[in-house]
Amino acid sequence: MKSLGKLFRLFWVFVGTLALIPISVVQAADSPIPDTVHLTVHYQRNAGDYADWNVYLWRDVLGSGDKEVSAAGFPFTSEDAYGKVVTVDVNGMTNFRGLGIIIRRGAWLSKDIADDRFVTVFDSTGSAEIWLRQGDKEIYTSPPVGEVAVNPVVKEIATYDSPDFTSKYTYTGDDLGNTYTPTKTKFRVWAPTATALNLVTYASATSKQADGKVLPMTADVNGTWVATLLGDQNGTIYTYRALFKSATNEAIDPYVRATTINGERGVVVDLSKTNPTNWSNAKPKFSGNLTDASIYELHVRDLSMDATSGISTANKGKFLAFTENNTSYNGVKTGIGHIKSMGVTHVELLPIFDFASVDENSPSFNWGYDPQNYNVPEGSYSSNPANPISRILELKSAVQALHSQGLRVNMDVVYNHVASMSEFSEQKLVPDYFFRFDNNGNPTSASGCGNDVASERPMVRKFVVDSVKYWASQYHLDGFRFDLMGLMDLTTIGQVRAALNQIDPTILMIGEGWNMGTLPEDQKANQVNISKLPGVAVFNDQIRDGIKGSVFTSSDGGYVTGKESAKSDVEDGIVGNTSYAGSVSPKWVGGAPGQSINYVESHDNLTLADKLMASSVVKTPTVIASIDRLSAAIHLLAQGTPFIQAGQEFLRSKNGDSNSYKSPDTTNSLKWDLVKTNATTVAYYRGLLALRSAHPAFRMATSSAVDANLRFIYEPKSVIAYQLNGAAVKDSWGEIIVIHNPYTTAVTAKVLTSRKWSVVVSGALAGIKTLSTFTGNSISVPPQSTIVLHG
Numbered sequence: 001m002k003s004l005g006k007l008f009r010l011f012w013v014f015v016g017t018l019a020l021i022p023i024s025v026v027q028a029a030d031s032p033i034p035d036t037v038h039l040t041v042h043y044q045r046n047a048g049d050y051a052d053w054n055v056y057l058w059r060d061v062l063g064s065g066d067k068e069v070s071a072a073g074f075p076f077t078s079e080d081a082y083g084k085v086v087t088v089d090v091n092g093m094t095n096f097r098g099l100g101i102i103i104r105r106g107a108w109l110s111k112d113i114a115d116d117r118f119v120t121v122f123d124s125t126g127s128a129e130i131w132l133r134q135g136d137k138e139i140y141t142s143p144p145v146g147e148v149a150v151n152p153v154v155k156e157i158a159t160y161d162s163p164d165f166t167s168k169y170t171y172t173g174d175d176l177g178n179t180y181t182p183t184k185t186k187f188r189v190w191a192p193t194a195t196a197l198n199l200v201t202y203a204s205a206t207s208k209q210a211d212g213k214v215l216p217m218t219a220d221v222n223g224t225w226v227a228t229l230l231g232d233q234n235g236t237i238y239t240y241r242a243l244f245k246s247a248t249n250e251a252i253d254p255y256v257r258a259t260t261i262n263g264e265r266g267v268v269v270d271l272s273k274t275n276p277t278n279w280s281n282a283k284p285k286f287s288g289n290l291t292d293a294s295i296y297e298l299h300v301r302d303l304s305m306d307a308t309s310g311i312s313t314a315n316k317g318k319f320l321a322f323t324e325n326n327t328s329y330n331g332v333k334t335g336i337g338h339i340k341s342m343g344v345t346h347v348e349l350l351p352i353f354d355f356a357s358v359d360e361n362s363p364s365f366n367w368g369y370d371p372q373n374y375n376v377p378e379g380s381y382s383s384n385p386a387n388p389i390s391r392i393l394e395l396k397s398a399v400q401a402l403h404s405q406g407l408r409v410n411m412d413v414v415y416n417h418v419a420s421m422s423e424f425s426e427q428k429l430v431p432d433y434f435f436r437f438d439n440n441g442n443p444t445s446a447s448g449c450g451n452d453v454a455s456e457r458p459m460v461r462k463f464v465v466d467s468v469k470y471w472a473s474q475y476h477l478d479g480f481r482f483d484l485m486g487l488m489d490l491t492t493i494g495q496v497r498a499a500l501n502q503i504d505p506t507i508l509m510i511g512e513g514w515n516m517g518t519l520p521e522d523q524k525a526n527q528v529n530i531s532k533l534p535g536v537a538v539f540n541d542q543i544r545d546g547i548k549g550s551v552f553t554s555s556d557g558g559y560v561t562g563k564e565s566a567k568s569d570v571e572d573g574i575v576g577n578t579s580y581a582g583s584v585s586p587k588w589v590g591g592a593p594g595q596s597i598n599y600v601e602s603h604d605n606l607t608l609a610d611k612l613m614a615s616s617v618v619k620t621p622t623v624i625a626s627i628d629r630l631s632a633a634i635h636l637l638a639q640g641t642p643f644i645q646a647g648q649e650f651l652r653s654k655n656g657d658s659n660s661y662k663s664p665d666t667t668n669s670l671k672w673d674l675v676k677t678n679a680t681t682v683a684y685y686r687g688l689l690a691l692r693s694a695h696p697a698f699r700m701a702t703s704s705a706v707d708a709n710l711r712f713i714y715e716p717k718s719v720i721a722y723q724l725n726g727a728a729v730k731d732s733w734g735e736i737i738v739i740h741n742p743y744t745t746a747v748t749a750k751v752l753t754s755r756k757w758s759v760v761v762s763g764a765l766a767g768i769k770t771l772s773t774f775t776g777n778s779i780s781v782p783p784q785s786t787i788v789l790h791g
Contacts, residue, residue: 034126036091039099039119042143043076044083044133050076052106055086059096060118066100067092071552073104082131082143098122103132110444110518113137135440153432153441160433160457168192169223170458176224176466177255177375178238178268185233185268189240189253190459191429192223196243199227200250201236205260205386209250214241234270235388242429251428254463256373257470258388261361263354263373267388271474274392276400281476284406286345288506290537290594290641291699293479294689295410295510296344297602298646300352300381301365303335305665308672310334317363317665319352319381319391322398325405332679334672340405342649342682343689346508347402348410348481350603352395354378356419357662360385365668367603367661369483370419370449374467399476410479410508411471415455415464416487417447426463434460436518446487446517455488456519461495464488468496472503485511486526490533493525497535510597510641513538513588531591537641539597542587543573547631551605554614554658559720560630560742560784561616570720570740573598575710576639578703582712593706596640600631601648606658609651618744625651626784627742629684629764633786634720634740636688637698639706649685650674680764687766691788694768697724697731705729715750718743719781723752726790733790741781748780751789761788 041055054073058066069090076084090099098120103112115137122128131140138144159165169192179186191197197219200212217225217240229236237260242249252259256266286292303321304311310327311334314320327335339347351368354376358366363380377395379385399409418424418434421443426434436444436452444452454460471477480500485493493511500507513527522529527538541551546569549556559566572586576593580586590596601608608631612624628651636642645652647670654660654667675682692698700706709725724736737757739749751757754777758770763782765771781787 033093033096033098033120033122035094036089037093037099037122037126037128038087038089039101040085040087040127040129041101042080042082042085042129042131043103044131046134050084052109053084053112054104054106055088056102056104057088057090058100059090059093060098060100060120061096067096069099073107083133093126107516108446108448109516110438110446111442113440114442114445114450135442153437156432157437157441165192166458170462171222171224172462173224174466177253177257178233178266180233180268180270182232182234182270184228184230185236187217187227187229187238187253188220188224189217189255189429190222190224191240191242193430193433194225194242194244197225198241198243199229199238200241201229201238202265203237205237205265207237212239233268234273236268237265238268239265240429244431249428249431251425252373254425254429255375255466257375257474258392259354259373259376259379260388261379261386262359263356263376263379269388269392271392274389274396276393276397279396279400283403283476283478283504283506284345284408286408286478286506289699289701290508290510290535290592291639291701293346293508293641294344294636294692295346295348295479295508295597295641295643296339296342296646297348297350297643298339299350299367299603299668300378301665302646302668302670305669306671308334309670310672314383317381318383319377319394319398320383323401325401329672330676332672332676334675336402336405336407338672338675339646340407342686343693344407344644346408346410346479348412348479348643350412351414352378352381352411353413356423365662365665369414369661371414371417372419373425374415374463375470396475403476408478410481410510411475411477412481412483413468413471414483415467416453416482416484417449417451418453419449421451426460430459433457438518444518447484452487452517455492456523461489461492464492465495465499469499469503472500472507478504478506479508479510482509482511482525484514484516485538486514486524487517487519488525489519489523490525490529491523493533493536497533501535508537509535510537510539514541527588530595531589533595534591537595537597538590539599539602539643540573540577540640542569542577543596543598543635543638544600546570546573547600547634548608548611549615551611551658554606554611554656557615559740560627560634561612562742562744564718567720570634571712573635573640574638574720574722575706576700576703578639578706580703580710581707590703592703593639593700594641596638597643598635598638598640599643599645600635601645602643603645604659606656607645607652607654608648609653610656610658613653614656623784625678625681626764629681629766630740630742630784630786632685633688633738633761633766633788636685636692637738637786637788639698639700639710642689642692644685646670647674649682650678651681684764684766687761687768691760691766691768695726695731695733695736696729697726697733697736700729713737713739713750713752716747719747719749721749721751736788736790739779739781739787741783741785741787744783746780746782748778749787750778751776753777753791755791757789757791759787759789761786 354373360379382391549558713721
């Protein structure tokens with residue numbers, strides 16, 4: 001997800017409404033809290049292992065919204081006979097109920113307990129002193145005595161990870177969920193710890209649980225349970241009811257492919273009846289090489305919700321908006337027509353699976369990174385969410401329409417956490433198997449969402465692989481972007497890649513490879529280990545922050561705004577974070593340049609235009625547009641895989657909103673009138689993409705090719721300049737020079753060889769056509785711009 005720091009607490013805010021776990025509160029405040037409070041926290045861990053543990057605080061809502069005190073948290077600064085101690089002064093408390101507090105390890109590697117704690121009582125001076133201890137949700141106002149009971153989850157988890165459990169209860173068949181035929185439907189569910197399983201069918205989506213028809217299921221191999229319903233069951237509504245020694249849990253089928261509204265109950269469907277007319281597996285041509293891709297990230301609602309989209313009212317915010325290919329506003333193409341004109345190869349859709357944050361009866365905006373039913377399309381994007389078939393048919397229609405326009409389709413997937421651990425189907429069927437827990441038996445939350453999925457367990461791994469295979473096969477998808485992939489294990493991601501290779505080796509796999517979570521370092525599917533995952537790419541935050549500055553500090557500038565110290569980070573990205581033999585030393589090294597997703601803007605954080613407005617000294621529209629084009633030239637022409645967010649090409653703004661995951665459509669929707677307003681920059685992006693597509697020198701597929709055929713030029717040292725040996729990679733241009741000048745004055749740069757040169761990128765113009773020619777071995781580069789020439 002995400003550029004992570006600032007999002008962690010905010011994701012807890014929106015999943016908090018899902019009632020993950022009961023919350024511990026001191027008591028209601030009897031009097032208003034002063035503007036400045038002083039909190040002293042004493043903390044005790046049984047084994048004395050305090051390394052990296054810190055206190056995270058936020059001002060708790062009372063009409064003004066939650067507000068974190070510090071994303072970095074507060075380390076313990078002293079100790080006493082009880083344990084570690086820290087005192088924090090917090091101002092700006094007016095209109096807040098109190099302080100929320102989480103004891104965490106590092107930047108969300110794990111939490112002390114699953115519960116959030118709240119301090120709402122302060123004395124007349126605004127002070128409060130509390131005592132906390134490992135594994136205990138209580139807040140004490142004096143040192144507690146006695147021991148904390150051992151969490152029974154610890155024992156259960158040890159059973160799950162034993163070789164005996166794995167041997168007995170790993171199911172390898174391909175028929176989990178329901179298997180439909182016109183004469184019967186078979187059901188198979190994995191629930192090895194349940195004492196009994198029932199299949200429950202309902203007459204309608206709103207039938208009471210007591211009115212469900214109960215059919216006992218039969219225990220079968222490897223912890224699975226089976227049942228069969230005879231006859232044509234197309235449209236049958238069902239759930240599973242799992243019985244345990246002390247509880248009975250009703251759950252939707254984890255493998256279900258269709259649901260009632262808001263994903264509450266499963267529905268059997270004849271998938272052959274969900275295909276649009278002329279549905280086929282024919283796809284736009286694509287080599288399968290990551291460096292040949294150019295990715296355009298888009299939220300379903302963003303495409304059509306603004307009045308300027310030209311898309312029909314009935315289809316606004318829906319999958320069917322993608323089927324309108326000839327829309328315009330004031331004579332300028334909008335929607336899919338515009339995207340096609342940009343020359344990108346892949347449209348990447350933010351989550352389109354069934355997520356929990358939006359009421360499908362009354363749709364609103366949300367990014368959708370809170371999975372509910374993994375194999376079901378999101379109903380709020382369909383014309384009729386109460387009809388289980390509509391969402392399937394209409395998503396397929398959208399994919400088909402994009403394919404017909406020569407655009408491949410990627411899906412943003414979120415297998416690292418779920419919306420609500422307690423409400424998730426697998427948690428109800430096999431309690432605590434699907435998730436990671438710390439040594440105290442509490443769920444880890446490196447995702448920042450209250451839970452981390454245990455992808456390393458065999459049946460979780462199988463679920464992930466099976467799910468991706470289903471989407472690729474049933475919906476003809478062309479790529480997958482894995483949210484917080486660094487939380488997942490190498491083996492699972494490798495098995496997904498292998499499974500996709502069997503279906504279609506040209507399907508893309510990319511992910512967020514941030515180093516996070518509790519897995520051993522050599523098992524994480526992150527940037528550091530990406531060379532172990534051929535055919536999988538990770539987002540490159542080194543070139544991103546090098547170009548524009550830190551995403552965590554809006555005012556921080558980057559290379560394009562004159563920060564010379566960022567030059568090396570940009571150069572590392574230009575070679576695709578490969579094992580380049582020159583002067584670069586990337587923070588992580590991929591096995592091939594295509595494993596680097598080069599970008600400066602995504603749905604997370606400020607848009608590029610907003611970031612430049614916040615960090616540039618001069619903020620006039622002309623200057624911002626120039627710096628934006630310079631940023632685009634750097635990352636779109638770098639070796640690797642280029643990626644842009646929808647609207648980046650026309651200086652999209654979210655009005656400074658850096659975390660718009662649930663902001664209104666007025667903030668998030670694409671304002672298509674900007675295509676005309678910023679036509680020069682749109683044409684520049686289009687020209688860069690055309691240049692990249694036409695010339696393989698910008699798309700080298702191997703690290704050895706980059707090392708042999710890209711040479712940096714260090715005169716003058718103030719600019720980034722490099723030479724590409726086009727002839728060696730069968731480019732029609734024998735020699736290519738790229739020069740980036742971030743400064744407010746023109747510079748004269750050497751081009752190594754004195755010969756006749758053709759300029760194809762200069763100032764606000766970019767493309768494959770010659771703009772001018774000159775003969776010599778140096779050229780003047782205008783301020784805050786890029787020059788590309790060939791000879």
